[in-house]
Each structure stands twice: as structure tokens, then as C-alpha cells.
Amino acid sequence: MGLFLRQDQPWRASRRETALSGVALFVVLMAVWLLNSGHYTPLIIGFGVASSLLVVFLSWRMGIVDREGLPVHLLPRATVYAPWLFKEIFTANVDVAKRVLTPFEPNISPRLFDTGVTQKTDLGRVIYANSITLTPGTVSIGVKGSYITVHAIAEDVADGLQEGEMDRRVTWLEGERR
Amino acid sequence: MIDVIHIVLFTFLAVIAIAIIRLRDLFAAVMLMGIFSLLSASLFTVMDAVDVAFTEAAVGAGVSTILMLATLSLTHSSESTRYARPRPMALVAVVLTGAALVYATFDMPRYGDPAAPIHHHVADHYIEDTDDEIGVPNMVTAILASYRGYDTWGETAVIFTACVGVMMLLGGARTFYRWRHREEDEPEEAGEAS
Amino acid sequence: MSGALVAEVLSWAFIVAGSVFVLIGGIGLIRLPDFYTRIHAAGITDTMGAWLILIGLMFSAGWTLITVKLFMLLFFLAATSPLASHALAKAAFLRGLEPMLGRGLEIEGDHD
């Protein structure tokens, strides 16, 4: 009875957005199924369609089928952002590795500080906080309103983050809409 | 190389087991049990028991860790340090039982022996005919979900019932209270938002 | 033939580089002085170590479904490891675990 009546809750996305995201979610799930299975008989593909539909239905009922749940609209700009992030992660890795391997005593001077964020959406802030954490040397330990609390392994790493290039790039990635 | 992996993983297992016994902090012991499960799952994988490894990863490292943490949150998280006086008879009993079990393994077929009895009951039939009769690529899945379908169905019902029971005993009351509370609050929040 | 050779060499290079990063992460896990700094060391293993090894395996597998699965594994690891690190650090911070700051390595001297 109550199964189909939960559509009009305030945090839900609009109908059109939900439908588009639902289709996108189904396509992604089906692609994951097909790529992982490697058996292409009607029975197995039927199972795949059934499970994907079930997952889409359950997610829809939980109210998490929206642009935030599956941010396909960020994909074009993400192809520009990801390589830059990879490069950044690589240099940060080498830097932290050097600090760890410094003889006698690791060359660290940990810092704890707040850095401002310029992203407008929660999704953008999540991407920024995750990018910070993904880069070794900096870990975000709290996201609160318009700033992120960050633990950095050394002073110059902290300064590098506070110059704000990553922040600008994530804001650009997020785009103007919404 | 494979032998090296076996030996190292078994050494890790022994080290963790000893550490779990010696630790007084029960939360740490639960964490180490998680590592223990991950290690046993890797060992199952290395010994080609991939389906058992799946189960071990899901149940051992996932569910049982959560259940033990739930238990800890209801009790204390450090072991009471009341040392029993040493009992030699208990040690003797444990050593004898262990020795008997090790002795029993000598009668078991060699690891991976194709002539072992377990491989000659209905296994041949499953191996040869699963593809035609069921059409599911994974043989273990075919056996569990089709040849022994009713059995699995019953097991699933039992596990589901047990799961519901555990959830009601452990977190049910609080969660239910919050849920009720939230239902009461919701109209106000919706009013503010719109 | 030379294509296969190039793939083999690349596979070697990436896997060995990844192994080195994995080892450095492990050393950091032991050497660094407090919990928050150890997260950074674990981060080395989770990012470069894991990724380079998986990319090396991809070169070894060639253009097959296995490469797709390796890529999926890489994606899952990249998506989940920062979330886990963040959850850990946040939980520790909210529980009141004080980070060791500045150069005072002697504050919690359990490093060797």
C-alpha cells in the first residue's frame, strides 16, 4: 500500500530529474552487470535486467535517485579535472614518501586548520573534501558550512592547499547550474 | 611462491590469534577478529575455495564484526581482569583433544586429491550436467539455488528470522523510538522548508 | 611481438613502482608518530600503491574483460578509500583524540 505513496516528500527531486537519473542509474547498473558477467545467454541477461530494475526501484523508494546520487552531468568536466587530480596525487605521493623515508626522524610538522570552500552545492563540497582526502598529506576531518577542517602532514603542504587551486578547479567542475 | 604465501598467511593467522588472546581491550580484539576473517578469506581463495571465501568475507569480516560491536556497545569494552588460577587438567584435556583432531586428519584424503570420496558421490553428475539442466555458469550457485532449492529456501527463512530477531533485540527499541519521534516532527519541518 | 614486449615492460615498471609505494606506506604506518599522520601513510598505499599495481595488472591482461574489471576495482578503491579515511579521522576527532601538531615529535614518543 504505502509502497508507491512516498513520492511527495520535500527533499525529493523533481519528477523529470528523477526519471532521467533513474534511467541513467539503470544503464550504469546494466553496464556493470554485462561487463562483470561475461555470459551472454537470455537467462543470465534476464537476471541482470531484473536485478537492475529492483535496485533502481529500491533506490527510488529511498528517495536517492537524483542528480546528486548519480552525477552524470559532471562527466564532461570531470574528464578535465581527473587528470589534473591524478597529477596532483602523484606529486603529493612522492612528497609524502620522501617525508616518511627521511632518515632518523620523519620530516613532518602536522598542521590542523580550516580552509574556506567556494562551492555552492553539497555535491561540490563532497567532491572537494574527497579530493583533499585522496591527496596524501592532507585529510579533511570535518565539513561544516563554508569551511573544511583539514589535517596536513606539514606546513608547506598546508600552505599549498590554502593557495586554493584545487578549490577553484572543483568550483569550475561543479558548474553554474543549481 | 605459492607455498611461501601459504606459510606467511598461516603465520599471520597464528600471530593474530595469540594477540587476540592476550589483548584486554575487547574493541581491539574485535578489530583483530576482522583481520583474522580477512586473512582466512584470503587463505580460502589461495586454496581455490572461492565461494567459501565470498561467504567468509561477507559474514566473517562484515556481519559478525558488526554483531560483536553491537554487543560491545551494550556491555563493557574491556575484559574483566580476574585471573583464574592455572588448571593443568584443562590444559591436558585441550592438548589431547587437539592431538586427536590432528590424528584424525591423517585419514583424510590428500588436499586436492581427485580420487577423494567427496568427488565421487553426486559431484560428477553436477559437473557434467549443470550446464544442460540449469544453465547457470556457476556450479555452486546452481547446486544451492536449484538442485537444493528447497533446502536453501528454508535456510534463508531461518537466517532472515534470526536477523530480524537480532535487530529487534539489539537496536530495535531505540531505532523505533527515533522513527516515531521523527514522524511527529515531520509536519513542522516540512512547513519551514516550503 | 614488440607490442607484447612493451606491455610486459610497462607491466613490470608499474607493478614494481606500485610495490615500492605499498612498502613506503607500510613503513609510514609504523614510523609516523600519531594516528592522524598515519592516515597519510595509509593514503599512500591506498592511492598510488594500489593504483600503480592495478594499472600494471591491466597492461599484463591486455584488452579483455579482465582489464574492465581491474578498472572497476580501481574506481571503487578510488571512490571508497577517501570516504573511509575521512570517516575515521572525523570519528577520532569528534571523540577528542588530539592531533600532535608542530615539530614536537617527542610528545608521543612511541616511534622508533
Next chain:
Amino acid sequence: MDQFGAATLALLVCMAMTLFRSIAGPTVFDRVLAVNSFGTKTVLLIAVYGFLTGRPDFLDLALVYALMNFIGTIAVMKFTRFGDLAGMEDDDEETL
């Protein structure tokens, strides 16, 4: 011995180091970090092991482990913070 053997050895050594941290780790969170890190290394070990034995079919297992490991860490963190898997709304204001 090929490159997979080298990676396996590196992973085993690193696992031993993580094990040391999980046993010695002074705080609870060190141990959780060690478990999480150990899980990542298990995933890698299984992936590499498949290639070492020439049967890379174990990758499905590695995928499952990667996801299980993540869910496990999140669940443990929720327990250490709230003592309950459903806990979430209590401190939205202070921490979000």
C-alpha cells in the same frame, strides 16, 4: 619469479607491518585504520594472486572485498560514534 611475485612479496611484507600496527596501535582508531588498510592489501593480494597463478578469475572476489571493506569501516565508525547503526540525526547541526 616475475613481477607478480615481487608485488606479492611487497604486499605480504606490508601486511606484516600493518599487523604490527593493529596489535601495537595505542588508540582504537589506529587499529581501525590498520584493519581498513589490511583490507585494501587483501584486495590487492587477491588480484595479484590471480595473475600469479595464471587464472585472473579471482577479480570478482577482489571487487566484493573492496566494497565489503568500505562498508565495514563505515559501520565500525558509526558504532564508535553512535553505538548504533541507525544513529545519524543526533548531531547533524554540530558536525555536518
